[in-house]
Amino acid sequence: MGVKVLTIKENILGANEEIASRNQERLDKHRVLTVNIMSSPGAGKTSLILQTIDRLKPEIRVTVIEGDIASTVDADKVNQRGVPVIQINTDGGCHLDANMIENALNNLPLEEIDLLLIENVGNLVCPAEFALGEHKKVMLLSTPEGDDKPYKYPLMFTEADVVLVNKVDLLPYLDFNVNTFNKAVTGLNPDVKILPVSCQTGEGLDAWLSWLEAEIKETKKRQTGR
Amino acid sequence: MGVKVLTIKENILGANEEIASRNQERLDKHRVLTVNIMSSPGAGKTSLILQTIDRLKPEIRVTVIEGDIASTVDADKVNQRGVPVIQINTDGGCHLDANMIENALNNLPLEEIDLLLIENVGNLVCPAEFALGEHKKVMLLSTPEGDDKPYKYPLMFTEADVVLVNKVDLLPYLDFNVNTFNKAVTGLNPDVKILPVSCQTGEGLDAWLSWLEAEIKETKKRQTGR
Numbered sequence: 087m088g089v090k091v092l093t094i095k096e097n098i099l100g101a102n103e104e105i106a107s108r109n110q111e112r113l114d115k116h117r118v119l120t121v122n123i124m125s126s127p128g129a130g131k132t133s134l135i136l137q138t139i140d141r142l143k144p145e146i147r148v149t150v151i152e153g154d155i156a157s158t159v160d161a162d163k164v165n166q167r168g169v170p171v172i173q174i175n176t177d178g179g180c181h182l183d184a185n186m187i188e189n190a191l192n193n194l195p196l197e198e199i200d201l202l203l204i205e206n207v208g209n210l211v212c213p214a215e216f217a218l219g220e221h222k223k224v225m226l227l228s229t230p231e232g233d234d235k236p237y238k239y240p241l242m243f244t245e246a247d248v249v250l251v252n253k254v255d256l257l258p259y260l261d262f263n264v265n266t267f268n269k270a271v272t273g274l275n276p277d278v279k280i281l282p283v284s285c286q287t288g289e290g291l292d293a294w295l296s297w298l299e300a301e302i303k304e305t306k307k308r309q310t311g312r
Numbered sequence: 313m314g315v316k317v318l319t320i321k322e323n324i325l326g327a328n329e330e331i332a333s334r335n336q337e338r339l340d341k342h343r344v345l346t347v348n349i350m351s352s353p354g355a356g357k358t359s360l361i362l363q364t365i366d367r368l369k370p371e372i373r374v375t376v377i378e379g380d381i382a383s384t385v386d387a388d389k390v391n392q393r394g395v396p397v398i399q400i401n402t403d404g405g406c407h408l409d410a411n412m413i414e415n416a417l418n419n420l421p422l423e424e425i426d427l428l429l430i431e432n433v434g435n436l437v438c439p440a441e442f443a444l445g446e447h448k449k450v451m452l453l454s455t456p457e458g459d460d461k462p463y464k465y466p467l468m469f470t471e472a473d474v475v476l477v478n479k480v481d482l483l484p485y486l487d488f489n490v491n492t493f494n495k496a497v498t499g500l501n502p503d504v505k506i507l508p509v510s511c512q513t514g515e516g517l518d519a520w521l522s523w524l525e526a527e528i529k530e531t532k533k534r535q536t537g538r
Contacts, residue, residue: 127352127436127465128457155437157463178467180406180437208464209437210353211381211406230456230479231354237383238434239353241404253456259482 105184109219116196122220127208133285236270331410335445342422348446353434359511407438462496
Protein backbone atom coordinates (compact mmCIF):
# COMPACT_ATOMS: atom_id res chain seq x y z
CA MET A 87 0.00 0.00 0.00
CA GLY A 88 1.26 3.52 -0.73
CA VAL A 89 1.80 6.48 1.58
CA LYS A 90 -0.95 9.08 1.33
CA VAL A 91 0.32 12.65 1.57
CA LEU A 92 -2.05 15.38 2.70
CA THR A 93 -0.67 18.90 2.48
CA ILE A 94 -2.75 21.03 4.80
CA LYS A 95 -2.11 24.66 5.70
CA GLU A 96 -2.21 25.46 9.39
CA ASN A 97 -5.67 26.58 10.45
CA ILE A 98 -4.76 29.13 13.10
CA LEU A 99 -8.13 30.74 13.53
CA GLY A 100 -10.38 27.66 13.34
CA ALA A 101 -12.28 26.51 16.37
CA ASN A 102 -9.71 23.88 17.20
CA GLU A 103 -11.39 22.64 20.37
CA GLU A 104 -14.73 22.19 18.62
CA ILE A 105 -13.21 20.15 15.80
CA ALA A 106 -11.23 18.11 18.34
CA SER A 107 -14.47 17.17 20.17
CA ARG A 108 -16.04 16.18 16.88
CA ASN A 109 -13.01 14.01 16.09
CA GLN A 110 -13.20 12.32 19.47
CA GLU A 111 -16.91 11.53 19.11
CA ARG A 112 -16.17 9.92 15.78
CA LEU A 113 -13.25 7.91 17.19
CA ASP A 114 -15.40 6.87 20.19
CA LYS A 115 -18.18 5.70 17.90
CA HIS A 116 -15.74 3.41 16.11
CA ARG A 117 -13.90 2.38 19.33
CA VAL A 118 -10.53 3.58 18.07
CA LEU A 119 -8.10 4.31 20.90
CA THR A 120 -6.22 7.39 19.70
CA VAL A 121 -2.85 8.42 21.11
CA ASN A 122 -1.12 11.73 20.38
CA ILE A 123 2.67 11.23 20.62
CA MET A 124 4.73 14.38 21.23
CA SER A 125 8.39 15.22 21.87
CA SER A 126 11.34 17.34 20.81
CA PRO A 127 12.87 16.57 17.41
CA GLY A 128 14.83 13.34 17.53
CA ALA A 129 13.63 12.15 20.94
CA GLY A 130 12.43 8.87 19.41
CA LYS A 131 8.74 9.19 18.40
CA THR A 132 9.17 7.21 15.18
CA SER A 133 11.31 4.55 16.88
CA LEU A 134 8.62 4.17 19.55
CA ILE A 135 5.94 3.74 16.89
CA LEU A 136 8.00 1.13 15.01
CA GLN A 137 8.75 -0.80 18.22
CA THR A 138 5.08 -0.63 19.19
CA ILE A 139 3.99 -2.00 15.80
CA ASP A 140 6.49 -4.86 16.12
CA ARG A 141 5.44 -5.78 19.67
CA LEU A 142 1.65 -5.29 19.66
CA LYS A 143 -0.53 -8.41 19.78
CA PRO A 144 -1.11 -9.31 16.12
CA GLU A 145 -4.91 -9.09 16.42
CA ILE A 146 -4.71 -5.36 17.21
CA ARG A 147 -5.23 -3.36 14.02
CA VAL A 148 -3.05 -0.26 14.11
CA THR A 149 -2.94 2.77 11.84
CA VAL A 150 -0.49 5.68 12.01
CA ILE A 151 -0.80 9.39 11.18
CA GLU A 152 2.62 11.00 10.68
CA GLY A 153 2.89 14.76 11.17
CA ASP A 154 5.93 16.48 9.71
CA ILE A 155 6.77 19.91 8.37
CA ALA A 156 8.26 18.29 5.28
CA SER A 157 9.26 14.85 3.93
CA THR A 158 7.75 11.36 4.17
CA VAL A 159 10.84 9.83 5.82
CA ASP A 160 8.88 8.55 8.84
CA ALA A 161 5.78 7.45 6.95
CA ASP A 162 7.96 5.40 4.60
CA LYS A 163 9.39 3.50 7.57
CA VAL A 164 5.90 2.72 8.93
CA ASN A 165 4.70 1.76 5.47
CA GLN A 166 7.56 -0.75 5.17
CA ARG A 167 6.02 -2.57 8.16
CA GLY A 168 2.82 -3.05 6.12
CA VAL A 169 0.90 -0.74 8.47
CA PRO A 170 -1.53 1.83 6.99
CA VAL A 171 -0.13 5.34 7.33
CA ILE A 172 -1.19 8.86 6.39
CA GLN A 173 1.46 11.56 6.15
CA ILE A 174 0.38 15.09 7.02
CA ASN A 175 2.82 17.73 5.83
CA THR A 176 2.18 20.98 7.68
CA ASP A 177 4.08 23.21 5.21
CA GLY A 178 6.06 24.92 7.96
CA GLY A 179 3.40 24.61 10.67
CA CYS A 180 4.93 23.72 14.03
CA HIS A 181 2.18 21.41 15.32
CA LEU A 182 -0.77 19.31 14.21
CA ASP A 183 -4.25 20.67 14.81
CA ALA A 184 -7.71 19.12 14.95
CA ASN A 185 -8.59 20.25 11.45
CA MET A 186 -5.65 18.37 9.96
CA ILE A 187 -6.67 15.25 11.87
CA GLU A 188 -10.29 15.58 10.69
CA ASN A 189 -9.00 15.60 7.12
CA ALA A 190 -6.96 12.49 7.83
CA LEU A 191 -9.92 10.71 9.49
CA ASN A 192 -11.94 11.35 6.32
CA ASN A 193 -9.38 9.17 4.55
CA LEU A 194 -9.36 6.28 7.03
CA PRO A 195 -11.64 3.21 7.41
CA LEU A 196 -12.26 3.79 11.14
CA GLU A 197 -14.34 0.62 11.55
CA GLU A 198 -11.21 -1.39 10.75
CA ILE A 199 -8.89 0.29 13.30
CA ASP A 200 -8.31 -0.54 16.99
CA LEU A 201 -5.41 1.81 17.66
CA LEU A 202 -4.56 5.10 15.97
CA LEU A 203 -1.09 6.46 16.74
CA ILE A 204 -0.54 10.11 15.81
CA GLU A 205 3.07 11.31 15.61
CA ASN A 206 3.02 15.06 16.14
CA VAL A 207 5.60 17.52 14.77
CA GLY A 208 8.83 17.41 16.81
CA ASN A 209 8.33 20.34 19.16
CA LEU A 210 8.10 20.54 22.95
CA VAL A 211 6.03 23.73 22.88
CA CYS A 212 3.15 24.24 20.45
CA PRO A 213 1.71 20.70 20.09
CA ALA A 214 0.80 20.75 23.80
CA GLU A 215 -1.68 23.57 23.13
CA PHE A 216 -3.69 21.91 20.34
CA ALA A 217 -6.13 19.10 21.17
CA LEU A 218 -6.60 16.74 18.23
CA GLY A 219 -9.44 14.59 19.54
CA GLU A 220 -7.05 12.04 21.03
CA HIS A 221 -7.88 9.97 24.12
CA LYS A 222 -4.37 10.01 25.53
CA LYS A 223 -1.37 12.33 25.24
CA VAL A 224 1.98 10.59 25.44
CA MET A 225 5.25 12.52 25.49
CA LEU A 226 8.80 11.31 25.13
CA LEU A 227 11.69 13.02 26.84
CA SER A 228 15.02 11.59 25.70
CA THR A 229 17.75 11.53 28.34
CA PRO A 230 20.30 13.59 26.31
CA GLU A 231 17.87 16.54 26.48
CA GLY A 232 18.59 16.89 30.21
CA ASP A 233 16.64 16.50 33.44
CA ASP A 234 15.71 20.22 33.65
CA LYS A 235 13.22 20.20 30.76
CA PRO A 236 10.03 20.13 32.91
CA TYR A 237 10.98 23.55 34.35
CA LYS A 238 11.48 25.03 30.90
CA TYR A 239 8.60 23.44 28.97
CA PRO A 240 6.02 22.95 31.73
CA LEU A 241 2.82 22.77 29.64
CA MET A 242 3.88 19.63 27.77
CA PHE A 243 4.62 17.81 31.01
CA THR A 244 1.39 19.04 32.60
CA GLU A 245 -0.74 17.87 29.67
CA ALA A 246 0.78 14.39 29.29
CA ASP A 247 -0.97 11.22 30.50
CA VAL A 248 2.25 9.24 30.08
CA VAL A 249 5.86 10.46 30.01
CA LEU A 250 8.25 7.98 28.40
CA VAL A 251 11.86 8.64 29.37
CA ASN A 252 13.59 7.36 26.24
CA LYS A 253 17.25 6.53 25.52
CA VAL A 254 17.89 5.21 29.03
CA ASP A 255 20.69 3.15 27.42
CA LEU A 256 22.66 6.44 27.22
CA LEU A 257 22.34 7.22 30.96
CA PRO A 258 25.89 6.00 31.79
CA TYR A 259 27.31 8.69 29.48
CA LEU A 260 25.12 11.60 30.61
CA ASP A 261 24.55 13.90 33.60
CA PHE A 262 20.85 13.01 33.85
CA ASN A 263 19.43 12.56 37.35
CA VAL A 264 16.36 10.32 37.12
CA ASN A 265 15.10 11.31 40.60
CA THR A 266 15.41 15.03 39.85
CA PHE A 267 13.51 14.55 36.62
CA ASN A 268 10.74 12.40 38.14
CA LYS A 269 10.23 14.87 41.00
CA ALA A 270 9.98 17.80 38.58
CA VAL A 271 7.42 15.96 36.44
CA THR A 272 5.22 14.76 39.30
CA GLY A 273 5.40 18.26 40.82
CA LEU A 274 3.68 19.57 37.67
CA ASN A 275 1.46 16.56 37.10
CA PRO A 276 0.92 14.23 40.10
CA ASP A 277 -1.19 11.67 38.16
CA VAL A 278 1.24 11.15 35.29
CA LYS A 279 2.66 7.72 34.51
CA ILE A 280 6.45 7.83 33.98
CA LEU A 281 8.01 4.90 32.13
CA PRO A 282 11.78 4.58 31.45
CA VAL A 283 12.41 2.97 28.05
CA SER A 284 14.98 2.48 25.34
CA CYS A 285 13.61 2.15 21.83
CA GLN A 286 17.15 1.12 20.83
CA THR A 287 17.60 -1.85 23.23
CA GLY A 288 13.92 -2.56 23.95
CA GLU A 289 14.33 -1.98 27.70
CA GLY A 290 11.08 -0.99 29.41
CA LEU A 291 8.89 -1.43 26.34
CA ASP A 292 6.90 -4.29 27.92
CA ALA A 293 5.48 -1.85 30.47
CA TRP A 294 4.55 0.58 27.67
CA LEU A 295 2.83 -2.18 25.67
CA SER A 296 0.95 -3.38 28.77
CA TRP A 297 -0.36 0.13 29.38
CA LEU A 298 -1.36 0.53 25.74
CA GLU A 299 -3.10 -2.84 25.45
CA ALA A 300 -4.99 -2.22 28.69
CA GLU A 301 -6.20 1.12 27.29
CA ILE A 302 -7.32 -0.53 24.05
CA LYS A 303 -9.30 -3.12 26.07
CA GLU A 304 -10.81 -0.30 28.16
CA THR A 305 -11.87 1.56 25.01
CA LYS A 306 -13.67 -1.51 23.64
CA LYS A 307 -15.43 -2.16 26.98
CA ARG A 308 -16.48 1.43 27.48
CA GLN A 309 -18.07 1.51 24.09
CA THR A 310 -19.80 -1.85 24.38
CA GLY A 311 -21.44 -0.64 27.58
CA ARG A 312 -23.16 2.30 25.87
CA MET B 313 24.37 41.71 39.60
CA GLY B 314 20.83 40.35 39.49
CA VAL B 315 18.90 38.68 36.67
CA LYS B 316 16.41 41.00 34.99
CA VAL B 317 13.17 39.23 34.03
CA LEU B 318 11.07 40.71 31.24
CA THR B 319 7.72 39.00 30.72
CA ILE B 320 6.60 39.85 27.22
CA LYS B 321 3.55 38.43 25.45
CA GLU B 322 4.15 37.15 21.97
CA ASN B 323 3.49 39.85 19.39
CA ILE B 324 2.10 37.77 16.55
CA LEU B 325 0.77 40.56 14.39
CA GLY B 326 3.56 43.13 14.77
CA ALA B 327 5.76 44.01 11.84
CA ASN B 328 8.51 41.68 12.98
CA GLU B 329 10.84 42.33 10.04
CA GLU B 330 10.62 46.10 10.48
CA ILE B 331 11.48 45.92 14.16
CA ALA B 332 14.31 43.48 13.41
CA SER B 333 15.87 45.98 10.95
CA ARG B 334 15.58 48.72 13.56
CA ASN B 335 17.30 46.44 16.10
CA GLN B 336 20.11 45.68 13.69
CA GLU B 337 20.73 49.35 12.91
CA ARG B 338 20.99 50.03 16.61
CA LEU B 339 23.39 47.09 17.16
CA ASP B 340 25.46 48.19 14.14
CA LYS B 341 25.71 51.71 15.49
CA HIS B 342 27.18 50.36 18.72
CA ARG B 343 29.30 47.68 16.96
CA VAL B 344 27.73 44.82 18.89
CA LEU B 345 28.08 41.49 17.08
CA THR B 346 24.76 39.74 17.77
CA VAL B 347 24.31 36.00 17.42
CA ASN B 348 20.94 34.20 17.55
CA ILE B 349 21.48 30.67 18.92
CA MET B 350 18.77 28.14 18.07
CA SER B 351 18.20 24.40 18.57
CA SER B 352 15.82 21.74 19.84
CA PRO B 353 15.28 21.60 23.61
CA GLY B 354 18.32 20.14 25.33
CA ALA B 355 20.70 20.26 22.35
CA GLY B 356 23.17 22.32 24.35
CA LYS B 357 22.54 26.05 23.77
CA THR B 358 23.19 27.02 27.38
CA SER B 359 26.28 24.79 27.62
CA LEU B 360 27.62 26.43 24.45
CA ILE B 361 27.07 29.89 25.91
CA LEU B 362 28.79 28.97 29.19
CA GLN B 363 31.75 27.40 27.36
CA THR B 364 31.97 30.48 25.11
CA ILE B 365 32.01 32.82 28.10
CA ASP B 366 34.79 30.77 29.72
CA ARG B 367 36.95 30.64 26.58
CA LEU B 368 36.50 34.12 25.04
CA LYS B 369 39.45 36.51 25.20
CA PRO B 370 38.97 38.42 28.47
CA GLU B 371 38.88 41.83 26.73
CA ILE B 372 35.69 40.87 24.84
CA ARG B 373 32.67 42.19 26.70
CA VAL B 374 29.81 39.73 26.37
CA THR B 375 26.14 40.00 27.33
CA VAL B 376 23.49 37.29 27.09
CA ILE B 377 19.75 37.38 26.42
CA GLU B 378 18.04 34.17 27.57
CA GLY B 379 14.72 33.26 25.95
CA ASP B 380 12.55 30.72 27.74
CA ILE B 381 8.89 29.95 28.03
CA ALA B 382 9.24 29.85 31.80
CA SER B 383 11.94 29.82 34.53
CA THR B 384 15.28 31.60 34.97
CA VAL B 385 17.30 28.35 35.18
CA ASP B 386 19.61 29.30 32.30
CA ALA B 387 19.94 32.98 33.16
CA ASP B 388 20.98 32.02 36.69
CA LYS B 389 23.85 29.91 35.31
CA VAL B 390 25.08 32.79 33.12
CA ASN B 391 24.71 35.23 35.99
CA GLN B 392 26.91 33.00 38.17
CA ARG B 393 29.72 33.63 35.65
CA GLY B 394 29.43 37.36 36.38
CA VAL B 395 28.15 38.06 32.88
CA PRO B 396 25.24 40.50 32.37
CA VAL B 397 22.08 38.62 31.38
CA ILE B 398 18.48 39.46 30.61
CA GLN B 399 15.86 36.73 30.86
CA ILE B 400 12.90 36.98 28.48
CA ASN B 401 9.99 34.77 29.52
CA THR B 402 7.65 34.31 26.56
CA ASP B 403 4.66 33.09 28.65
CA GLY B 404 4.07 30.09 26.42
CA GLY B 405 5.36 31.67 23.20
CA CYS B 406 7.42 29.21 21.16
CA HIS B 407 10.05 31.63 19.82
CA LEU B 408 11.62 35.02 20.42
CA ASP B 409 10.59 37.88 18.16
CA ALA B 410 12.11 41.24 17.28
CA ASN B 411 9.78 43.12 19.59
CA MET B 412 10.96 41.14 22.62
CA ILE B 413 14.56 41.85 21.66
CA GLU B 414 13.85 45.57 21.23
CA ASN B 415 12.50 45.59 24.78
CA ALA B 416 15.64 43.85 26.00
CA LEU B 417 17.93 46.28 24.08
CA ASN B 418 16.18 49.16 25.84
CA ASN B 419 17.54 47.68 29.07
CA LEU B 420 21.14 47.18 27.93
CA PRO B 421 24.17 49.56 27.82
CA LEU B 422 24.99 48.78 24.17
CA GLU B 423 28.11 50.99 24.15
CA GLU B 424 29.67 48.59 26.68
CA ILE B 425 29.04 45.36 24.74
CA ASP B 426 31.16 43.66 22.06
CA LEU B 427 29.19 40.42 21.73
CA LEU B 428 25.51 39.78 22.36
CA LEU B 429 24.51 36.11 22.52
CA ILE B 430 20.77 35.45 22.27
CA GLU B 431 19.57 32.01 23.36
CA ASN B 432 16.28 31.38 21.60
CA VAL B 433 13.46 29.14 22.90
CA GLY B 434 14.30 25.45 22.35
CA ASN B 435 12.43 24.72 19.13
CA LEU B 436 13.65 23.61 15.70
CA VAL B 437 10.67 25.15 13.91
CA CYS B 438 9.31 28.59 14.78
CA PRO B 439 12.48 30.51 15.78
CA ALA B 440 13.80 30.08 12.21
CA GLU B 441 10.95 32.24 10.91
CA PHE B 442 11.49 35.27 13.15
CA ALA B 443 14.40 37.63 12.51
CA LEU B 444 15.51 39.40 15.68
CA GLY B 445 18.00 41.88 14.24
CA GLU B 446 20.91 39.47 14.71
CA HIS B 447 23.99 39.43 12.45
CA LYS B 448 24.44 35.67 12.50
CA LYS B 449 22.18 32.69 13.06
CA VAL B 450 23.85 29.72 14.72
CA MET B 451 22.06 26.43 15.21
CA LEU B 452 23.04 23.41 17.25
CA LEU B 453 22.06 19.91 16.25
CA SER B 454 22.95 17.39 18.95
CA THR B 455 23.97 13.95 17.69
CA PRO B 456 21.29 12.03 19.68
CA GLU B 457 18.63 13.84 17.62
CA GLY B 458 19.66 11.85 14.55
CA ASP B 459 21.22 12.57 11.16
CA ASP B 460 17.84 12.89 9.38
CA LYS B 461 16.81 16.19 10.96
CA PRO B 462 17.68 18.42 7.95
CA TYR B 463 15.01 16.61 5.90
CA LYS B 464 12.37 17.14 8.55
CA TYR B 465 13.17 20.69 9.69
CA PRO B 466 14.65 22.21 6.52
CA LEU B 467 14.06 25.92 7.21
CA MET B 468 16.27 25.99 10.29
CA PHE B 469 19.17 24.41 8.39
CA THR B 470 18.62 26.72 5.42
CA GLU B 471 18.65 29.86 7.56
CA ALA B 472 21.74 29.02 9.65
CA ASP B 473 25.13 30.65 9.05
CA VAL B 474 26.82 28.06 11.28
CA VAL B 475 25.64 24.58 12.24
CA LEU B 476 27.34 23.22 15.35
CA VAL B 477 27.07 19.45 15.62
CA ASN B 478 27.09 19.09 19.41
CA LYS B 479 27.59 16.05 21.67
CA VAL B 480 30.09 14.40 19.31
CA ASP B 481 31.41 12.62 22.44
CA LEU B 482 28.26 10.43 22.22
CA LEU B 483 28.90 9.35 18.60
CA PRO B 484 30.32 5.91 19.61
CA TYR B 485 26.97 5.05 21.22
CA LEU B 486 24.69 6.31 18.43
CA ASP B 487 23.65 5.52 14.84
CA PHE B 488 24.59 8.97 13.57
CA ASN B 489 26.30 9.16 10.19
CA VAL B 490 28.32 12.39 10.01
CA ASN B 491 28.67 12.25 6.21
CA THR B 492 24.94 11.71 5.69
CA PHE B 493 24.21 14.65 7.94
CA ASN B 494 26.78 16.98 6.34
CA LYS B 495 25.54 16.16 2.85
CA ALA B 496 21.93 16.84 3.83
CA VAL B 497 22.87 20.20 5.37
CA THR B 498 25.05 21.42 2.49
CA GLY B 499 22.34 20.27 0.06
CA LEU B 500 19.99 22.79 1.69
CA ASN B 501 22.60 25.43 2.40
CA PRO B 502 25.84 25.23 0.40
CA ASP B 503 27.52 28.18 2.18
CA VAL B 504 26.94 26.97 5.73
CA LYS B 505 29.86 26.35 8.11
CA ILE B 506 29.54 23.00 9.93
CA LEU B 507 31.57 22.56 13.11
CA PRO B 508 31.61 19.35 15.19
CA VAL B 509 31.84 20.14 18.92
CA SER B 510 31.28 18.74 22.38
CA CYS B 511 30.31 21.27 25.02
CA GLN B 512 30.89 18.46 27.54
CA THR B 513 34.51 17.60 26.65
CA GLY B 514 35.46 20.87 24.92
CA GLU B 515 36.31 19.11 21.63
CA GLY B 516 36.04 21.42 18.61
CA LEU B 517 35.35 24.58 20.61
CA ASP B 518 38.59 26.25 19.48
CA ALA B 519 37.26 26.39 15.92
CA TRP B 520 33.98 27.90 17.17
CA LEU B 521 35.83 30.52 19.21
CA SER B 522 38.08 31.38 16.25
CA TRP B 523 35.05 31.93 14.03
CA LEU B 524 33.34 34.05 16.68
CA GLU B 525 36.39 36.23 17.44
CA ALA B 526 37.00 36.79 13.72
CA GLU B 527 33.39 37.94 13.35
CA ILE B 528 33.75 40.31 16.30
CA LYS B 529 36.89 41.79 14.72
CA GLU B 530 35.05 42.12 11.40
CA THR B 531 32.16 43.94 13.09
CA LYS B 532 34.51 46.49 14.66
CA LYS B 533 36.35 47.06 11.35
CA ARG B 534 33.20 47.38 9.28
CA GLN B 535 31.87 50.03 11.62
CA THR B 536 35.11 52.01 11.81
CA GLY B 537 35.08 52.23 8.02
CA ARG B 538 31.74 54.03 7.91
